[in-house]
Structures are given as structure tokens and as C-alpha cells.
Amino acid sequence: xxxxxxxxxxxxxxxxxxxxxxxxxxxxxxxxxxxxxxxxxxxxxxxxxxxxxxxxxxxxxxxxxxxxxxxxxxxxxxxxxxxxxxxxxxxxxxxxxxxxxxxxxxxxxxxxxxxxxxxxxxxxxxxxxxxxxxxxxxxxxxxxxxxxxxxxxxxxxxxxxxxxxxxxxxxxxxxxxxxxxxxxxxxxxxxxxxxxxxxxxxxxxxxxxxxxxxxxxxxxxxxxxxxxxxxxxxxxxxxxxxxxxxxxxxxxxxxxxxxxxxxxxxxxxxxxxxxxxxxxxxxxxxxxxxxxxxxxxxxxxxxxxxxxxxxxxxxxxxxxxxxxxxxxxxxxxxxxxxxxxxxxxxxxxxxxxxxxxxxxxxxxxxxxxxxxxxxxxxxxxxxxxxxxxxxxxxx
Amino acid sequence: xxxxxxxxxxxxxxxxxxxxxxxxxxxxxxxxxxxxxxxxxxxxxxxxxxxxxxxxxxxxxxxxxxxxxxxxxxxxxxxxxxxxxxxxxxxxxxxxxxxxxxxxxxxxxxxxxxxxxxxxxxxxxxxxxxxxxxxxxxxxxxxxxxxxxxxxxxxxxxxxxxxxxxxxxxxxxxxxxxxxxxxxxxxxxxxxxxxxxxxxxxxxxxxxxxxxxxxxxxxxxxxxxxxxxxxxxxxxxxxxxxxxxxxxxxxxxxxxxxxxxxxxxxxxxxxxxxxxxxxxxxxxxxxxxxxxxxxxxxxxxxxxxxxxxxxxxxxxxxxxxxxxxxxxxxxxxxxxxxxxxxxxxxxxxxxxxxxxxxxxxxxxxxxxxxxx
Ligand SMILES: Cc1cc2nc3c(=O)[nH]c(=O)nc-3n(C[C@H](O)[C@H](O)[C@H](O)COP(=O)(O)OP(=O)(O)OC[C@H]3O[C@@H](n4cnc5c(N)ncnc54)[C@H](O)[C@@H]3O)c2cc1C
Numbered sequence: 001x002x003x004x005x006x007x008x009x010x011x012x013x014x015x016x017x018x019x020x021x022x023x024x025x026x027x028x029x030x031x032x033x034x035x036x037x038x039x040x041x042x043x044x045x046x047x048x049x050x051x052x053x054x055x056x057x058x059x060x061x062x063x064x065x066x067x068x069x070x071x072x073x074x075x076x077x078x079x080x081x082x083x084x085x086x087x088x089x090x091x092x093x094x095x096x097x098x099x100x101x102x103x104x105x106x107x108x109x110x111x112x113x114x115x116x117x118x119x120x121x122x123x124x125x126x127x128x129x130x131x132x133x134x135x136x137x138x139x140x141x142x143x144x145x146x147x148x149x150x151x152x153x154x155x156x157x158x159x160x161x162x163x164x165x166x167x168x169x170x171x172x173x174x175x176x177x178x179x180x181x182x183x184x185x186x187x188x189x190x191x192x193x194x195x196x197x198x199x200x201x202x203x204x205x206x207x208x209x210x211x212x213x214x215x216x217x218x219x220x221x222x223x224x225x226x227x228x229x230x231x232x233x234x235x236x237x238x239x240x241x242x243x244x245x246x247x248x249x250x251x252x253x254x255x256x257x258x259x260x261x262x263x264x265x266x267x268x269x270x271x272x273x274x275x276x277x278x279x280x281x282x283x284x285x286x287x288x289x290x291x292x293x294x295x296x297x298x299x300x301x302x303x304x305x306x307x308x309x310x311x312x313x314x315x316x317x318x319x320x321x322x323x324x325x326x327x328x329x330x331x332x333x334x335x336x337x338x339x340x341x342x343x344x345x346x347x348x349x350x351x352x353x354x355x356x357x358x359x360x361x362x363x364x365x366x367x368x369x370x371x372x373x374x375x376x377x378x379x380x381x382x383x384x385x386x387x388x389x390x391x392x393x394x395x
Numbered sequence: 396x397x398x399x400x401x402x403x404x405x406x407x408x409x410x411x412x413x414x415x416x417x418x419x420x421x422x423x424x425x426x427x428x429x430x431x432x433x434x435x436x437x438x439x440x441x442x443x444x445x446x447x448x449x450x451x452x453x454x455x456x457x458x459x460x461x462x463x464x465x466x467x468x469x470x471x472x473x474x475x476x477x478x479x480x481x482x483x484x485x486x487x488x489x490x491x492x493x494x495x496x497x498x499x500x501x502x503x504x505x506x507x508x509x510x511x512x513x514x515x516x517x518x519x520x521x522x523x524x525x526x527x528x529x530x531x532x533x534x535x536x537x538x539x540x541x542x543x544x545x546x547x548x549x550x551x552x553x554x555x556x557x558x559x560x561x562x563x564x565x566x567x568x569x570x571x572x573x574x575x576x577x578x579x580x581x582x583x584x585x586x587x588x589x590x591x592x593x594x595x596x597x598x599x600x601x602x603x604x605x606x607x608x609x610x611x612x613x614x615x616x617x618x619x620x621x622x623x624x625x626x627x628x629x630x631x632x633x634x635x636x637x638x639x640x641x642x643x644x645x646x647x648x649x650x651x652x653x654x655x656x657x658x659x660x661x662x663x664x665x666x667x668x669x670x671x672x673x674x675x676x677x678x679x680x681x682x683x684x685x686x687x688x689x690x691x692x693x694x695x696x697x698x699x700x701x702x703x704x705x706x707x708x709x710x711x712x713x714x715x716x717x718x719x720x721x722x723x724x725x726x727x728x729x730x731x732x733x734x735x736x737x738x739x740x741x742x743x744x745x746x747x748x749x750x751x752x753x754x755x756x757x758x759x760x761x762x763x764x765x766x767x
Contacts (some may be wrong), residue, residue, distance in 0.1 A: 132729050134659040157730045203734045203740040204596065209730075241502050270523040272530055272571040280757040332718075335747065339525045340550040345596040354593045356603040357522070357549070365596040369744060372725045373733050380729065382669060 005070070012071055016078045021045050029083045038163040042118050044085050049117035055092045058240075062100045062108070063116045069303045081252030090159075090195040091115045091124040094238050096166045098185065102226040102234050111187070125169035125188075125212060126235070133159075133383050135170070136179040136232065139213060142171035142186060144221065144228075149173075149186065150192075151217040157377070161210040164190050169214075169237055173228050185231035187223040192336070194304060196217070204366035205347065240316055240377060247323030249296045253328050256288055259337055262360045284307050284336075290331055295322045315393035317384040324374035324381065331371040338364035398689060399470070401751075408468045419737040424477060425766055428598035434480050434556055440487030443511030448486055452494060463630070463692040467637040470615035471688075474641020474644070477745055479599050481514055481553035488685035489515035491627040492561050492578060496615035500580060504559070508646055516557040516583075518548030518604050519624055526754035528624050531574050533606060535564035540580060542566070542613055544606045554602035557583050562604065562611070567620050571721045577621045579611035587608070597745040622699070628753050629706040632713075633695055635749045636688040639713045642682035642746050644722040649739050650674060653728055666685075677720045686717040704766045707759040713758030717746030 005013075024044075041385040049063075059196030067075065071332045091357050096115050099107055112119040131138040140153025142384075151171055159168065167188050173314030182292040188195070200209045226234055262268065263275040302315045335342045341357025342365045355362050375381040389395045400408070419438065427435045442448055450465045452458020466487065473482060490508050493501040507513035524530035533546025544564050554560065560581050568575030581588060587609040593600035615623060651674055653667035664670055691709035693701055721743035725732035732739055751754065 009568065127730070130658075132659060135662075137659075137661075137765050200736045202743060203735060205735070209733075224749055267524070270532075272525060273529065275525075278757070280760065328722075335751070338757075340520050340751060341522075343550050343595045343597075343601065343748050344593045347591050356412065356593065365744075365747060369596075369740070372722065373730075375726055376729055376733065378728075382667075385669075 005074070009074060013078060016021075016075055019051065020078065020084070022388070024082050024084050038121070040162075041085055041088070042121070045087055045091075046120040048087060054087050054118075055096065055116060056118075057093070058096060059100070062096075062112055069306075070302075073300065073303070074296055077250045077253075082252060083337055084295075088118060088121065090124050090164075091120070092342075093241055094124060095122050095242050098168070098225060098234050098238050099235065102185075107187075107225065120161075121163050121165045123161045123164035123167045123190075123212075124158075125158060125167040125387045127157045129156050130156060135235070136183065138170055138172060138183070140169065140171050141175065142173050142184060142219070142362045144173070149219045149224070150185070151188065151214045151219055151223060153214055155212040155214070156209075157200070157210045158197075161209055161212050162199065162207070166190055167195075167212065168225075170231055171230075177229065180232040182233065183227055184193045184228050185225040185229040185234045186219055187225065188217065188219050192217050192219065203369040205345070206366070206370060234339050235300050240313070247295060247299055247319040248327055249292060249299055249323065250332055251344075252288075252323070252326050255327075255334075256292070258283065258360070259330070259333055260285060263280045263337055263356075265310060266370055268358055281336070284329075284333060288326060288333070291322070291326055295319070295326060295389070300320070317379075317387045317391075320378060321381050322343055322382050327374050328368075331368040334360075334364040335368045337361075386394050398654045400464070402504045403469055404465065407446070407450075407465070408472060411447065411469060412475070414441065414445065415478065417616070419476040419478060420718060421553055424479065424741075428594070430478055432556065433594060433598075433600040438478075438480050439514075440511050442480065442482070443509070448511055449509035451486060451616065452505050453511055456501060457509050458505065459692055463633060463695045466630075466634055467692045470637035471641040474638035474681045475516040475645050477642070477645075477741055481516070481556065483514045483631065483634055484551075484553040484557070486515050488517035488627060488631055488740065489559075489561050490621065491630050492517060493700050495627060496578065498615075500612070500614055509523045513559065514553060514557045516551045516553040516560050516601075517627075518551035518554065518560055519628065520549045520551075521548050522547060524549075526604075526758040527571070529621055530571050530580040531563055531565040531576050533562070533564040535566045535577055535579060535611065537566070538587065538610075541563045541610045541720060542577075542580070544579060544611050545753070547607050548604040550595075550601050551604050552595075552599060552601045554583070554590050555600050555667075556606055559583060560604060561614065562606070563609075563620065563624060566604075568618075568650070573621050575760045576617045576620045576624070577617050577651045578614040578623065578736065579694040580614050581609055581611045597748045598741065599748075604724060610663075624700075626704070629702055630695060630754050631709050633688070633691040633705045635752060636684065636691050636713050637747065639717050639749055640681065640684045640688045642742050642749075643677070643684050643716050644721045646720045646739065646742050646746075647674065647677050647681050650677065650727050651723045653731070653739075655732075657729075664727075673727060679724050679739075680716040685711055700766055704763055707763040707766070710754060710759040711756050711763065714759075717750055718745075 014206055040056050045054060052065050055064050056067055056075055060066040099111050125136060128138050128140060141148040142151045165192055169186045171184055172182050173184040196213040196214040198211045199207050200211060201207055248329040266274060298321055338361035341361035344356055346362055407572060447458060447469055450459045450461040454460045485508055490505060491629060493505050519528060521532055533544060535542040535544050548562055560583055562577055562579050564577060565575055566577045588609040590602040595601050645646040654670060655663050657664050687709045691706055694705040724739050726745055728739055731737055
């Protein structure tokens with residue numbers, strides 16, 4: 001066991017910092033990246049892809065950088081410190097690994113390069129109105145007709161489908177079989193006739209999720225990943241990958257340090273005592289910091305295990321639960337820091353108007369409301385606990 | 396000891412409750428908050444007719460001579476409907492200040508509040524005051540009979556829809572002195588007064604009030620307003636505690652109802668014991684909120700230290716109850732809880748704002764500790 005970074009590690013860190021200094025200008029490092037345009041996002045994604053850094057977790061042969069766990073850790077830390085956009089999780093954390101693990105050569109050639117450099121923007125078509133936690137009960141149907149599938153049904157909560165070029169869908173190909181056994185994993189071009197996207201607006205006014213309706217959508221059979229009716233295996237594999245990235249330790253650390261900065265900024269408090277000197281507030285901050293340490297080292301242990309060939313297992317559920325709880329606590333702390341200025345809804349100000357309160361207050365309440373999603377998506381925290389109870393404790 | 400309501404109070408509650416159920420359902424509310432004005436004059440005049448706007452005031456002001464318990468009944472029912480009309484800023488806060496200072500202003504203005512003609516807002520917070528009522532940077536200088544105000548008051552509820560405002564400014568002393576704080580009355584369209592208006596995140600209307608040499612009339616005694624402000628904001632806490640009990644009860648109802656209907660794994664999710672326990676804990680939080688709201692209303696007229704202690708305890712309970720009920724309500728609704736189309740999120744959002752209003756949980760825990 002050794003926690004120290006080597007000299008090479010520090011050189012590596014410097015290389016990343018130099019890259020960020022050049023490509024991610026100071027003015028973008030505002031802390032708030034809840035809203036972004038599609039193009040801006042793609043530009044950033046491509047920059048990383050050009051550099052070969054966009055998919056740290058991918059094997060080298062498919063475009064990963066071939067880093068050690070320590071390097072991955074340093075990279076994630078530096079990215080979070082610079083408050084960069086996340087790379088598109090649907091591409092890098094989800095469908096990419098499914099394609100290189102279960103896809104055929106043809107599919108790997110066709111889809112992996114554009115997935116890696118974001119020429120395809122993917123979205124995730126798992127959940128349906130009647131199938132959330134009980135994902136296997138999904139009802140969207142794909143019927144084989146010659147060299148095509150005809151798909152009918154509806155997906156919901158589809159994140160950023162409004163920007164997406166393709167959707168990876170779980171569909172039912174055998175309606176007779178037991179729930180998990182008749183499911184297939186299908187890649188569908190969003191431009192295919194019969195697909196409609198309808199926005200869902202969430203608390204706080206964000207448009208990040210959608211309903212996706214599929215009506216007689218004709219999908220070439222070659223877009224099937226792996227074997228027909230074996231999709232559940234691939235779906236579960238993907239969920240494991242989705243969860244392990246979900247802890248967001250580095251992003252939490254950065255968000256917390258932002259709050260500390262604001263709470264210590266004398267210019268905001270004038271003759272009043274600064275918030276950072278308040279005993280109750282300090283205790284909350286320190287508790288979150290300590291919990292973050294525990295999370296971080298749990299994550300590092302899990303990563304080391306993965307590296308030793310254990311693959312992400314039910315441990316990723318632990319990271320998901322704790323990571324999301326901490327994200328939520330930090331978002332509530334932001335509301336506390338904002339004080340009365342948590343109340344105005346001012347995010348729709350035009351660029352010329354200034355908000356009534358300080359900058360850090362503008363997204364505080366909306367951020368707190370929005371973060372409630374983290375314990376719901378990616379398999380709710382109740383479902384994660386069920387998984388741990390079963391898979392780790394054997395209950 | 397008893398916790399019974401009088402027959403009149405029961406009837407009064409029933410009439411408000413019926414009104415909210417029939418005329419102020421979720422759709423009606425959505426329509427109101429997305430309208431240009433952001434509130435409904437029609438609803439307001441119905442409130443006047445039903446007596447909501449006159450109940451708390453003494454008979455000498457054309458009021459019905461009710462008390463804190465009557466306000467509690469009103470606020471609980473308004474909470475159940477998540478009503479956005481400015482009852483709190485106009486009747487409880489501005490009416491409360493006017494009744495406390497008395498005199499000509501009270502005689503002239505309270506009757507207008509009672510009939511529903513006059514909307515008012517009360518500006519006590521400032522950009523750097525956080526929740527400290529004694530932190531007043533806005534200044535008032537005497538100029539003949541009148542005063543001239545300068546400064547900024549933060550997040551004044553109903554500012555943008557009010558006809559008149561009551562504002563706190565300093566007539567002497569330094570920023571955080573308890574002495575030297577005074578109350579002023581201004582017209583919302585007075586010269587030099589700008590309102591940066593905005594909706595709040597929970598669908599109410601509010602604004603920052605920017606003062607540049609604004610002429611104002613003094614209310615009450617110069618330099619001695621802090622104790623009035625503290626008393627009135629404690630009345631505000633009592634009122635929103637009652638509202639919070641309405642919010643929490645409704646969140647419990649909506650959530651249990653949703654979990655009975657929503658099926659996953661071939662069974663209503665209400666059957667999962669882990670969710671049952673969470674709903675039980677929501678209920679416990681709602682019950683505790685109720686008890687503390689009662690206590691708060693009954694202790695408003697106690698001597699200052701006892702009143703402050705109890706009302707701080709009430710506010711801490713409010714913070715815990717709305718946070719627990721709100722967060723769990725969303726969680727148990729799953730993705731549906733996140734959407735703007737469902738009522739549940741709006742209760743959560745309003746509850747979160749109540750958690751901030753008049754000082755958050757930490758602030759009141761500290762006020763309580765300082766009086767222990
Ligand atoms: C912002 C957001 C983005 C999303 N993005 C996507 C996306 O891009 N693609 C996609 O496919 N999906 C997405 N989802 C959907 C997400 O995966 C589902 O919301 C989630 O699986 C929960 O399903 P549900 O919303 O139907 O809740 P339900 O399954 O109805 O659950 C309601 C409540 O019951 C609990 N519950 C259910 N079953 C059990 C049980 N057996 N034991 C104990 N408790 C239980 C849940 O934990 C929850 O608290 C997103 C969701 C959100 C909120």
C-alpha cells in the first residue's frame with residue numbers, strides 16, 4: 001500500500017494542467033455548467049478526443065489512453081478542478097463499452113470512432129412510463145420483418161434526447177419469454193421516420209429530459225447488438241459502468257471548495273461576520289469533507305480491484321449511494337450559503353441584466369432541486385440497496 | 396389544557412378549505428403563477444369577502460378581532476393549496492407592523508388591507524444582512540417632516556405587486572447596532588424607488604427595492620423599531636409554520652396516494668416496507684410540525700425571551716419537516732417527482748423557500764442557544 005504520487009505522476013499532472021490552461025480558458029471555470037449548448041459541448045468533447053484523452057476507461061485498442069488507475073485518478077481530479085464539462089456519459093460510459101464488448105467487428109468499426117469523438121451524440125432509451133425501477137418489464141416492441149425490426153412503444157426520461165443523433169434502446173423481441181429473457185439491445189438513428197421527441201420540464205425549469213415516442217420505426221437488423229433476446233445481459237453490464245462513474249468525488253470536492261471560497265469572501269459580508277467563521281456551518285462543511293474522504297478511498301479501492309481484473313461489481317452501488325447523497329448535501333449547503341438570494345428565480349435574465357443577488361446565488365435553489373434526481377436515476381438508491389443486500393450480503 | 400378549535404373556527408376552516416379545493420386546484424395555480432401579474436385579484440377579493448383579510452385585525456380597524464389561532468387556520472389551508480396570493484406580506488407582516496405601531500397610519504391603512512384594496516410588502520433584509528434583523532445599512536436622514544431613504548432591501552415579498560411598502564432603515568448608529576433602526580412607509584411608485592422584480596423559484600412574486608433619495612414617512616418611534624420587527628417576524632414564523640403544516644400534510648397525502656397507485660415489480664410500490672417506513676417518518680415530521688405550529692401560535696404573546704425561544708424552536712422544526720417531507724416525497728415519486736407538471740414538486744419548492752424565510756435552521760438553532 002502506498003498513497004504517494006511518483007515524480008512521473010506529477011509530470012503527468014502538469015501535462016494535463018498545461019492542456020487545460022490552453023484549451024479551457026479561465027472564464028469558463030465558473031463552477032456552473034448546468035446549461036450548455038450542444039455545439040459548445042461537442043467542441044470540448046472533440047478537443048479531448050483529438051488529444052486521445054476522452055475515454056480514460058476504454059482499452060487502448062479502441063481509443064483509450066492506456067492509463068494506470070493513478071493516472072485516471074489524477075486526470076479526473078484535474079478536470080474537476082478546472083470545472084470542465086463532463087464528456088458525454090452516454091457515449092463514453094455507456095454505449096461505447098457495450099459496443100466494444102458485445103458488438104461485432106462491423107459494428108465496432110462503424111460506431112466506435114464517431115462515438116469516441118462525438119460525431120454521434122447518443123441518448124439512453126431504457127426507462128418507460130411503466131418501467132422505471134422494474135426495467136425488465138419494458139414494453140417497447142421490436143418485431144422482425146425481413147432484414148428490419150419494426151419498433152413501437154415509448155421511452156421516457158431520456159436525457160438530452162433533444163440533442164441526440166442516435167438512441168440505444170432496450171426493446172422486447174420475445175413477448176412470450178420471461179421478463180429478462182426477451183429483451184434486445186438495439187441502436188436506432190433518431191432521424192428515422194416515426195420518432196417524436198417531447199420535452200419534459202423539471203423543477204427549477206430545466207429541459208434535460210424527454211419523452212421519446214416510437215411509431216412503426218424501421219430499424220435495420222444489423223443494428224442489433226449481440227444476440228437477439230440477450231439484451232438484458234448487456235443492459236446490466238452497462239448499468240454497472242454507469243454507476244461507477246456516478247460518485248462524482250472530484251466534482252463534489254470542487255463544488256465544496258467553491259462554497260468555502262464564497263463563504264470566506266469578505267466582500268460579500270461587509271461588517272457582518274463571514275459565514276465560514278460560523279461554527280454550525282464549519283461543522284457541516286467539515287463533515288462533508290470527511291465523508292468525501294471515505295468515499296474517495298472507497299472508490300480508489302474499487303478501482304484497484306477493477307484493475308486487478310475484478311470488473312465493476314456490486315461495489316459500484318456503494319459509490320452510487322454515497323456519492324449522490326453527498327452531491328445532494330452540497331447542493332443544500334449552497335442554498336444555505338445563498339441566504340435570501342436563494343429565493344429569486346433569475347436564471348432567465350438576458351446577458352445584459354445582472355441578477356439582484358451575488359453570482360453564486362443564482363443557481364443555488366434550482367441546483368438543489370435538480371440534484372434530487374441523482375438518487376432516482378441510474379437505478380434509484382433504494383434499488384442500489386436491494387442490489388447490495390442481495391449481491392454482497394446474500395440476503 | 397385543550398387543543399380544540401371553536402365552532403366558528405371550524406366553520407371558517409371549512410369555508411377556506413372548500414374554496415381552495417374547488418377554486419384553487421393545481422391547474423388554477425399553474426395558470427395564476429404563469430400569468431403576467433403572477434397573482435389573482437379575483438382570488439384576493441374572494442378572500443376579502445370570506446373575511447380572511449380582516450380576521451386578524453382588531454375591531455377598531457374594521458377587523459373581526461381574531462387572533463393567532465385564526466391566522467393559523469387560514470395559513471394551514473392556504474398551505475394545502477400552495478396559494479401564492481400575498482397574504483403573508485400584506486396581512487401578517489405589513490398589517491402586523493401597522494397594528495404594532497398603531498396611530499393614524501394603522502387607522503388609515505388597515506381597513507384598506509381588510510377590504511382587499513391595498514397590497515403591501517415588508518422589506519427588512521439586505522444584501523449583507525443574511526438573517527440578522529439588526530444588520531441595517533439602508534439609511535434614513537431627516538428632512539423637515541419627512542425622511543430621505545437610501546440603500547437596498549433584498550427579496551421583498553410582493554414588492555412588485557404592492558401599492559405601498561414598509562421598509563426598515565437606519566436613522567442612527569452603525570450597521571449592526573440594535574438601536575437606531577426605524578420603520579418607514581413609502582409608495583411603491585415613489586420617486587427614486589426602483590423595484591427589480593422577479594418571480595421566486597416557488598412561483599411567488601418579489602423584488603429587490605433600490606432606494607435613491609426616496610421620501611418616506613416614519614412609522615412608530617424613531618430608532619426603536621427592532622423589537623417591533625422581531626415581534627412581527629416571529630408572527631411571520633408562526634404563520635409560515637402553520638402553512639408548512641399544510642404543506643407537509645399534503646405531501647404525505649399525495650405521496651401515499653401515488654405509491655398506492657404506482658406499480659413496479661407487479662405490485663403497488665406502497666407495499667415495499669422500506670417505502671412505508673419513509674412515509675411513516677414523513678407523517679411523524681408532519682405531526683411534529685403541527686404540534687410546534689400550535690405551540691408557536693399560542694406563545695406569540697409571551698414575554699420576549701420565551702417568545703423568541705419558542706418561535707426559534709418552531710422555525711427549526713419547520714426546517715426539518717419541510718426538508719424531510721419534501722425530499723422523501725420527491726424520492727418516492729421517482730422521476731415523476733422531478734417534473735414541473737406534478738403538484739408535488741411545487742410543495743417541495745415552496746417548503747424550501749419557507750426554510751430560508753425569516754432565518755434558516757442554523758440561524759434559529761443559534762438564536763435558541765443564545766437564549767437557553
Ligand atoms: C433527471 C433524470 C434523468 C434520467 N435520464 C434517463 C435516461 O437518459 N435514460 C433512461 O433510460 N432513463 C433515465 N432516467 C430514468 C431513471 O432511470 C428512472 O427514473 C429510475 O429508474 C426510477 O424509475 P421511476 O422514475 O419509474 O420510479 P419508480 O420505479 O416508479 O420508483 C418510485 C419509487 O419507488 C422506489 N422503488 C421501486 N421499486 C422498489 C423496490 N423494489 N424496493 C424499494 N423501493 C422501490 C424507488 O426507489 C422510488 O423511490 C432519468 C431519470 C431522471 C430523474
